[in-house]
Amino acid sequence: xxxxxxxxxxxxxxxxxxxxxxxxxxxxxxxxxxxxxxxxxxxxxxxxxxxxxxxxxxxxxxxxxxxxxxxxxxxxxxxxxxxxxxxxxxxxxxxxxxxxxxxxxxxxxxxxxxxxxxxxxxxxxxxxxxxxxxxxxxxxxxxxxxxxxxxxxxxxxxxxxxxxxxxxxxxxxxxxxxxxxxxx
Numbered sequence: 001x002x003x004x005x006x007x008x009x010x011x012x013x014x015x016x017x018x019x020x021x022x023x024x025x026x027x028x029x030x031x032x033x034x035x036x037x038x039x040x041x042x043x044x045x046x047x048x049x050x051x052x053x054x055x056x057x058x059x060x061x062x063x064x065x066x067x068x069x070x071x072x073x074x075x076x077x078x079x080x081x082x083x084x085x086x087x088x089x090x091x092x093x094x095x096x097x098x099x100x101x102x103x104x105x106x107x108x109x110x111x112x113x114x115x116x117x118x119x120x121x122x123x124x125x126x127x128x129x130x131x132x133x134x135x136x137x138x139x140x141x142x143x144x145x146x147x148x149x150x151x152x153x154x155x156x157x158x159x160x161x162x163x164x165x166x167x168x169x170x171x172x173x174x175x176x177x178x179x180x181x182x183x184x
Contacts, residue, residue, distance in 0.1 A: 018077035019068035027051070029087045033120060033146060042066065042079060049081075054096065054148035057085035091120060096155025098144045104128065104161040119143045119157055126159070134163035 021042055035053045039046050047066050055061070060082045067077025091098040102117050112130035116123045119140065126138070137160050144155030169177070 013072040015074035016071035017074050018070040020077040021067045021079045022082070023079065024082045024084055025051075026084045026086065027055075029085055029089050029091075029093065030120075032083070032085060040081075043068075047079070051083075052149050053146035054150075055083050055085070056095070056148070057083065057087075059083050059148075089120070090118065091157075093145055096145050096147045098155065098157045099160070100157065101160045101162045102126075103164050104132065106163065106165055109133075109161070109163050117159060120145065128161075132161055132163075134161065136161045 023040065023042060025038075025040070032051065032055045033053060035050060037048060037050050039048050041047075045066075047063065049063060060080050063079040063081065065076045066079035070076050087093060091100050093099075098120060100118070102115070104115070107113075108115060108128050109132045110130065112132070113128050114125050115128060117126050117140075120143070124140065124143065126140070137158055140157040140159065142154045143157035147153040147155065166173070
């Protein structure tokens, strides 16, 4: 009435975003071959997450809003999970591709034939061409590791042949090898 002002002192409080949390999750390579759910306990809270197939060693995934609580109604921080993948398999992984060596006997290498080889999820029959050389690489399309967040897509498996020569030859085998060497 006398020129006074109305005051709206609600004492506007500043909102602060919550702190981000970091966690490391150790898994084996076979654990990330298929997508699966895990329950993590972070600051006494259980968080159920889906780990996509094909996660890589050192990869970091952000789980929005699962970090520290915001202050004065501010948004929660985020949770960053770093994956540490242990490879206890016979395969070397490079991205979506897998690499392995397979022993090949001399006779199959020279004459050709079929062998059974391990893939990450089972065995397959592989045809060996005649006169295959030591160190020859073959590609098994789609038999590698799952592609991250690409359902049903896989990398390739590369097999290197490791030629094994026979040991403890019999007299007859030595004679036959001598005959073969004379033909060359």
